[in-house]
Amino acid sequence: MSSTELPGVRAVAAAVSPAVGTVGVAEGEELRSVALPGLTLTVRSRPPERTGLPPALYVHGLGGSSQNWSALMPLLQDVVDGEAVDLPGFGDSPPPDDGNYSVTGHARAVIRFLDADGRGPVHLFGNSLGGAVATRVAAVRPDLVRTLTLVSPALPELRVQRSAVPTGLLAAPGVAGLFARLTRDWSAEDRTRGVTALCYGDPGRVSEPGFRAAVAEMERRMELPYFWDAMARSARGIVDAYTLGGQHGLWRQAERVLAPTQLVYGGRDQLVSYRMARKAAAAYRDSRLLTLPDAGHVAMMEYPEVVAQAFRELLDERGGS
Numbered sequence: 001m002s003s004t005e006l007p008g009v010r011a012v013a014a015a016v017s018p019a020v021g022t023v024g025v026a027e028g029e030e031l032r033s034v035a036l037p038g039l040t041l042t043v044r045s046r047p048p049e050r051t052g053l054p055p056a057l058y059v060h061g062l063g064g065s066s067q068n069w070s071a072l073m074p075l076l077q078d079v080v081d082g083e084a085v086d087l088p089g090f091g092d093s094p095p096p097d098d099g100n101y102s103v104t105g106h107a108r109a110v111i112r113f114l115d116a117d118g119r120g121p122v123h124l125f126g127n128s129l130g131g132a133v134a135t136r137v138a139a140v141r142p143d144l145v146r147t148l149t150l151v152s153p154a155l156p157e158l159r160v161q162r163s164a165v166p167t168g169l170l171a172a173p174g175v176a177g178l179f180a181r182l183t184r185d186w187s188a189e190d191r192t193r194g195v196t197a198l199c200y201g202d203p204g205r206v207s208e209p210g211f212r213a214a215v216a217e218m219e220r221r222m223e224l225p226y227f228w229d230a231m232a233r234s235a236r237g238i239v240d241a242y243t244l245g246g247q248h249g250l251w252r253q254a255e256r257v258l259a260p261t262q263l264v265y266g267g268r269d270q271l272v273s274y275r276m277a278r279k280a281a282a283a284y285r286d287s288r289l290l291t292l293p294d295a296g297h298v299a300m301m302e303y304p305e306v307v308a309q310a311f312r313e314l315l316d317e318r319g320g321s
Contacts, residue, residue, distance in 0.1 A: 034116070046073045060084070139254070139257055151299050188222065
């Protein structure tokens with residue numbers, strides 16, 4: 001049994017899911033399901049403006065989904081052929097057969113998808129947990145990655161911010177279930193406001209239609225029987241990754257990344273400390289650093305135009321491919 005596997009996972013994964021609401025799809029987006037050995041992934045795409053553009057893959061963070069990239073993807077469809085993946089157990093992707101939600105497990109899912117799809121090497125984007133996953137992919141399979149763009153990547157911190165502690169506590173056995181019971185009377189609006197306050201530097205930047213769409217997605221997720229299980233196991237996967245040393249440590253793997261890397265950090269990030277930006281810039285050997293003092297944890301949702309411009313500059317430095 002892996003360090004992130006809990007008893008009964010196969011029973012949970014095999015259970016027949018009740019009917020739930022449909023996942024949101026923005027105008028111009030398409031969804032497809034990709035069956036791979038041991039897992040099935042939902043992939044969100046936006047047709048590029050012309051054929052022949054280099055491929056890009058977007059990987060979301062803990063508790064997120066491919067929808068987290070819906071604001072950024074249309075801003076780059078003239079320079080990349082973009083797809084965003086729902087990691088196993090998140091978004092519209094069912095849990096993995098083996099119940100492995102570790103960073104390595106998620107990275108393996110991304111690698112399997114890229115190998116099967118034959119689209120690599122890609123411009124790889126990652127936020128939070130997705131940033132750790134993307135780092136591991138780039139370190140172990142450099143042939144699959146053209147460039148790396150990391151928004152508040154979840155890399156080990158010596159002193160974790162106090163505001164990030166509750167998220168880390170989800171990794172403790174029984175805590176997710178306890179929290180689910182204690183908050184069973186919370187409305188989807190209450191939960192969405194809480195997530196927005198935690199992830200955004202300024203929650204006021206969320207439009208009313210955007211908030212309503214997020215509430216609808218929260219309602220859909222809460223109907224999934226594996227929602228808390230996926231959250232708890234993935235949180236434990238992050239904690240486990242933070243404690244790994246040697247060649248498997250995330251900072252050591254960041255040093256092994258060969259791809260040109262764009263780092264984006266928010267000054268109001270309550271989950272990944274702003275003070276880690278300089279350390280990250282030193283760790284990735286070919287890196288550029290963008291710091292946004294007013295951004296929170298999801299700069300690609302808060303300031304998509306700025307993040308898009310940073311990627312364009314990275315692309316220009318590489319000759320546009």
